[in-house]
Amino acid sequence: MSETKKKVELRSAQWFGTQDKNGFMYRSWMKNQGIPDHEFQGKPIIGICNTWSELTPCNAHFRKLAEHVKRGILEAGGFPVEFPVFSNGESNLRPTAMLTRNLASMDVEESIRGNPMDAVVLLVGCDKTTPALLMGAASVDVPTIVVSGGPMLNGKLDGKSIGSGTAVWQLHEQVKAGEISMHKFLAAEAGHSRSAGTCNTMGTASTMACMAEALGTTLPHNAAIPAVDARRYVLAHMSGMRIVDMVWEDLRLSKILTKEAFENAIRVNAAIGGSTNAVIHLKAIAGRIGVDLELEDWTRIGRGQPTVVDLLPSGRFLMEEFYYAGGLPGVIRRMGEGGMLPHKDALTANGKTLWENNNDAPIYDDEVIRPLDKPLLKDGGICILRGNLAPRGAVLKPSAATPALMQHRGKAVVFENFEHYKERIMDPDLDVDANDILVMKNCGPKGYPGMAEVGNMGLPPKLLAAGVKDMVRISDARMSGTAYGTVVLHVAPEAMAGGPLGIVRDGDYITLDCAGGQLNLEISDEEMAQRQAARAEQKVEGAKSGYQQLYINHVLQADEGCDFDFLVGSRGSAVPKHSH
Numbered sequence: 001m002s003e004t005k006k007k008v009e010l011r012s013a014q015w016f017g018t019q020d021k022n023g024f025m026y027r028s029w030m031k032n033q034g035i036p037d038h039e040f041q042g043k044p045i046i047g048i049c050n051t052w053s054e055l056t057p058c059n060a061h062f063r064k065l066a067e068h069v070k071r072g073i074l075e076a077g078g079f080p081v082e083f084p085v086f087s088n089g090e091s092n093l094r095p096t097a098m099l100t101r102n103l104a105s106m107d108v109e110e111s112i113r114g115n116p117m118d119a120v121v122l123l124v125g126c127d128k129t130t131p132a133l134l135m136g137a138a139s140v141d142v143p144t145i146v147v148s149g150g151p152m153l154n155g156k157l158d159g160k161s162i163g164s165g166t167a168v169w170q171l172h173e174q175v176k177a178g179e180i181s182m183h184k185f186l187a188a189e190a191g192h193s194r195s196a197g198t199c200n201t202m203g204t205a206s207t208m209a210c211m212a213e214a215l216g217t218t219l220p221h222n223a224a225i226p227a228v229d230a231r232r233y234v235l236a237h238m239s240g241m242r243i244v245d246m247v248w249e250d251l252r253l254s255k256i257l258t259k260e261a262f263e264n265a266i267r268v269n270a271a272i273g274g275s276t277n278a279v280i281h282l283k284a285i286a287g288r289i290g291v292d293l294e295l296e297d298w299t300r301i302g303r304g305q306p307t308v309v310d311l312l313p314s315g316r317f318l319m320e321e322f323y324y325a326g327g328l329p330g331v332i333r334r335m336g337e338g339g340m341l342p343h344k345d346a347l348t349a350n351g352k353t354l355w356e357n358n359n360d361a362p363i364y365d366d367e368v369i370r371p372l373d374k375p376l377l378k379d380g381g382i383c384i385l386r387g388n389l390a391p392r393g394a395v396l397k398p399s400a401a402t403p404a405l406m407q408h409r410g411k412a413v414v415f416e417n418f419e420h421y422k423e424r425i426m427d428p429d430l431d432v433d434a435n436d437i438l439v440m441k442n443c444g445p446k447g448y449p450g451m452a453e454v455g456n457m458g459l460p461p462k463l464l465a466a467g468v469k470d471m472v473r474i475s476d477a478r479m480s481g482t483a484y485g486t487v488v489l490h491v492a493p494e495a496m497a498g499g500p501l502g503i504v505r506d507g508d509y510i511t512l513d514c515a516g517g518q519l520n521l522e523i524s525d526e527e528m529a530q531r532q533a534a535r536a537e538q539k540v541e542g543a544k545s546g547y548q549q550l551y552i553n554h555v556l557q558a559d560e561g562c563d564f565d566f567l568v569g570s571r572g573s574a575v576p577k578h579s580h
């Protein structure tokens with residue numbers, strides 16, 4: 001043991017390090033698992049925070065992942081303790097996994113702080129599990145390393161690759177337009193999710209895995225190794241080894257999650273064509289660690305960064321090809337060589353800087369990770385919009401949009417909520433044409449509640465049948481990272497919180513100007529004030545008590561990361577009082 005190692009006082013010693021009544025109790029009950037005395041003699045206790053659940057299929061292989069992390073911890077001289085936390089599964093959880101992201105973060109925070117652990121390994125995968133666990137861990141700030149579960153293998157239909165989620169949106173539109181049979185639709189369902197892992201497109205799960213790597217909270221290559229590739233388990237083993245040294249180095253999250261790290265991540269999000277959901281999640285994580293991140297940072301840092309990763313839904317390939325092409329290290333190398341990585345010296349979990357880790361990363365396929373001068377999109381940064389329709393901001397993902405529609409004026413076709421949309425969009429007599437703008441209200445954090453991924457409203461069937469592929473859509477909802485279209489999202493304040501989105505009427509004209517960052521409703525200030533004054537007080541239907549009511553009462557708006565007002569900030573890792 002080195003001198004440095006001896007100097008670190010283990011947090012877990014405050015449970016297991018005393019020869020008294022308390023030490024007896026903490027050790028004795030743990031011993032019922034067959035743990036010998038020497039395991040309590042000053043070894044770092046490493047928590048493995050596991051989001052395993054059979055109801056979160058993307059994380060259903062995590063017991064095996066945890067076993068490999070444990071091997072690494074044991075090899076490095078630590079003692080692993082695995083514990084479960086709330087698992088947010090995007091595919092099954094209703095009304096939306098976003099509703100429980102903050103709940104999971106509370107579970108994580110209190111589990112870490114209240115238990116004997118010196119550091120934690122976060123096993124994350126499905127969309128919300130990554131931000132939820134990082135948020136919770138950031139609020140405690142012990143040494144932390146993230147291990148993602150990895151993406152699924154490519155989906156297959158008719159011998160060709162299909163991408164998670166993206167195929168669902170595309171094929172559903174084709175069924176509605178009468179272009180493919182129900183038989184083919186169901187064949188796609190069978191070949192869509194062929195292995196363990198998360199969505200294989202550059203959806204929110206892949207984006208957040210890339211964000212975790214770009215932020216420096218993982219070992220290199222964590223984002224893209226397929227879930228079933230043996231190298232994923234090697235990475236888990238190595239992460240287990242590394243976290244033990246992070247204890248001795250006292251390498252806490254707050255040393256890694258700096259403003260510089262978030263700026264790198266914003267830039268990387270543009271380079272990968274990442275999900276709009278990253279805007280909300282990064283803000284929430286930053287808020288927990290005390291970093292001030294504003295919507296304008298996305299414009300200041302992200303704009304001008306070419307999208308070089310050619311993955312669905314913006315491009316052609318999937319995460320499997322991304323890994324074989326060089327993965328995120330290849331992207332970071334390209335960015336750094338092109339002068340597009342703002343902070344090369346940002347510290348990462350292995351103790352090296354981001355640039356030290358990635359400056360010589362090999363790139364095997366220029367089609368998948370394109371050169372900076374042959375990008376998928378010249379300016380891939382998330383477009384932040386403001387104006388009288390979104391005083392506190394809205395977002396649009398340029399790489400998923402139709403360039404011709406990013407500057408658009410159109411007549412509003414308004415839906416009061418998601419149910420109204422579903423009912424009205426099918427009406428063959430709906431007065432709508434391709435130049436109109438679909439506007440949906442009451443799908444924001446409070447309104448849905450939980451801000452579901454319903455912002456990419458499917459187009460009216462009669463327009464689909466006429467060959468229309470895209471229209472401008474505006475809402476206070478989110479959109480799946482696997483979705484696409486000229487979709488304005490996260491309008492803040494949301495309609496349910498009194499935002500101007502709530503006063504838009506059928507036939508109003510709206511202008512969208514992505515280049516100028518503007519989203520405006522063409523009515524006078526007087527008219528706006530009159531309509532606002534005439535609004536009846538709105539309440540979320542059905543919510544009276546329980547977690548849902550807590551959520552409505554305390555959730556912040558999209559520009560603030562949708563965290564709970566009482567959870568923002570770090571509450572530290574001080575050991576709580578004894579329980580007996």
Ligand code: FES
Nearest residue numbers: 058090126199205
């Ligand atoms: Fe879990 Fe997409 S549904 S990652």
